[in-house]
Amino acid sequence: MWFISCAFVTSRTSSESPAAVTTVVPQAEPAMSGPNYVTQSTAGSDTDPFFDLILNDDLANNAWPTKLTEYKNSGDKLSLMGQAMTPEIFDKYKDKKTKSAGWTIARAINTGTCYPTSFVGCHAGDLESYHLYSDLYTPVIENYHVGYKLDGSMKHITDMDVSKIEIDLTPEAKSKIISTRIRVARNLAFFPLNPGNGRERREEIASLLQKVFDTLEGDLAGTMYLHTSMTAEQTQQLVDDHFLFRGKDKMQAASGYHVQWPHGRGIFHSHSKEFLCWINEGDHIRIISMEKGGDVKRVFERLSRGIKAIEDGVRKVTGEADIFMSDPVLGMVTCCPSNLGTAMRGSVHILVPKLIASLGFDKLDEIARTMNCQVRGSSGEHSEVVDRIDISNWRRLGFKECDLIQDMIRCVNKMAEMEDNA
Ligand code: ADP
Ligand code: MG
Numbered sequence: 001m002w003f004i005s006c007a008f009v010t011s012r013t014s015s016e017s018p019a020a021v022t023t024v025v026p027q028a029e030p031a032m033s034g035p036n037y038v039t040q041s042t043a044g045s046d047t048d049p050f051f052d053l054i055l056n057d058d059l060a061n062n063a064w065p066t067k068l069t070e071y072k073n074s075g076d077k078l079s080l081m082g083q084a085m086t087p088e089i090f091d092k093y094k095d096k097k098t099k100s101a102g103w104t105i106a107r108a109i110n111t112g113t114c115y116p117t118s119f120v121g122c123h124a125g126d127l128e129s130y131h132l133y134s135d136l137y138t139p140v141i142e143n144y145h146v147g148y149k150l151d152g153s154m155k156h157i158t159d160m161d162v163s164k165i166e167i168d169l170t171p172e173a174k175s176k177i178i179s180t181r182i183r184v185a186r187n188l189a190f191f192p193l194n195p196g197n198g199r200e201r202r203e204e205i206a207s208l209l210q211k212v213f214d215t216l217e218g219d220l221a222g223t224m225y226l227h228t229s230m231t232a233e234q235t236q237q238l239v240d241d242h243f244l245f246r247g248k249d250k251m252q253a254a255s256g257y258h259v260q261w262p263h264g265r266g267i268f269h270s271h272s273k274e275f276l277c278w279i280n281e282g283d284h285i286r287i288i289s290m291e292k293g294g295d296v297k298r299v300f301e302r303l304s305r306g307i308k309a310i311e312d313g314v315r316k317v318t319g320e321a322d323i324f325m326s327d328p329v330l331g332m333v334t335c336c337p338s339n340l341g342t343a344m345r346g347s348v349h350i351l352v353p354k355l356i357a358s359l360g361f362d363k364l365d366e367i368a369r370t371m372n373c374q375v376r377g378s379s380g381e382h383s384e385v386v387d388r389i390d391i392s393n394w395r396r397l398g399f400k401e402c403d404l405i406q407d408m409i410r411c412v413n414k415m416a417e418m419e420d421n422a
Pocket of ligand 1: 179242347379380381
């Protein structure tokens with residue numbers, strides 16, 4: 001068995017990483033479990049909000065956050081969590097804890113409490129979180145994955161058959177595309193999700209995955225690198241080339257994604273860098289297929305094969321039967337409710353300079369949303385538009401993978417046509 005029970009971990013020292021937590025608040029039961037944290041009022045100059053876990057003070061005391069009442073009364077747009085949560089729901093759940101991660105309602109809602117502009121605003125510590133705290137997660141999931149119902153009437157179906165992608169990018173769209181990338185998130189069924197994990201468990205996951213990567217063959221074969229063993233220059237080059245995650249995201253840090261950075265984080269890539277896996281970014285594994293140009297079907301086919309190879313490899317190395325954390329209704333289980341279901345984001349990087357100049361990011365994103373897609377900046381979520389935009393499917397739950405790729409293709413074709421007519 002690879003599962004180990006929830007253990008408290010000590011925070012890193014400043015010599016180990018760029019950011020350090022030295023002011024550690026005593027664990028308050030039952031609101032807190034998992035990695036150490038500081039609170040907003042005790043965070044000192046040695047705390048890095050881009051990496052360290054900083055909790056709202058009320059939540060650290062397992063109390064309804066007055067901040068959330070303020071946001072709700074402000075009339076400003078609320079996160080999905082902010083829309084769903086009430087003091088009554090908080091009271092109903094505040095003395096509960098999930099079994100594997102020890103996940104609490106306080107930890108679940110910290111991101112949206114600290115950052116009201118976050119879109120989703122809550123995270124899960126394990127599969128049980130989604131069921132135990134259903135008054136929170138059900139409306140969040142149904143609001144994000146519009147049209148999907150968690151009342152038992154719907155089941156999520158996975159279908160990675162490339163032959164079911166029946167439409168293609170137009171030549172006009174292809175000529176503007178720099179690169180195509182499709183990724184899925186996967187979590188190992190026998191570990192809690194990472195927001196509740198500290199260094200030890202992330203390192204355990206990384207060493208298991210190293211053995212799995214060693215089993216890959218052909219165009220999937222390659223090398224794994226840990227953040228702790230790469231030089232700063234190597235890491236930066238991979239980030240600049242869009243291959244590697246950078247951490248350094250305040251909203252994600254507030255969920256516990258980046259605690260004890262960079263321990264246990266890494267990347268595997270094939271020799272061509274067309275098949276990659278991220279290790280312990282947020283989810284345990286992000287499986288990625290990418291290449292220059294707009295051959296979406298080729299990218300999808302490689303991804304489909306890669307997912308299967310990783311699943312088979314984990315089975316071989318561990319002897320476990322159930323490999324990826326999943327649920328008949330929720331599909332693939334992920335830390336962020338936005339990724340449930342397929343856990344897939346299929347994107348292109350596309351050059352549409354006239355549209356960027358005339359409409360700007362917000363308008364382009366608004367147009368994409370009407371086609372069930374979204375626009376991101378030139379280097380990923382929460383980044384600026386420099387030269388290119390990233391267009392990808394928005395929905396992930398209740399649809400087959402091939403249908404979501406078709407959402408993306410339709411939107412990209414439309415944007416390319418608008419660029420040509422601008
Ligand atoms: P995700 O969380 O879905 O994997 P992010 O928005 O966090 O995606 O971006 C992760 C990295 O992947 C960033 O460096 C981003 O620029 C890169 N990326 C996303 N789509 C593409 C693409 N089509 N081509 C090249 N790089 C991409
Ligand atoms: Mg991301």
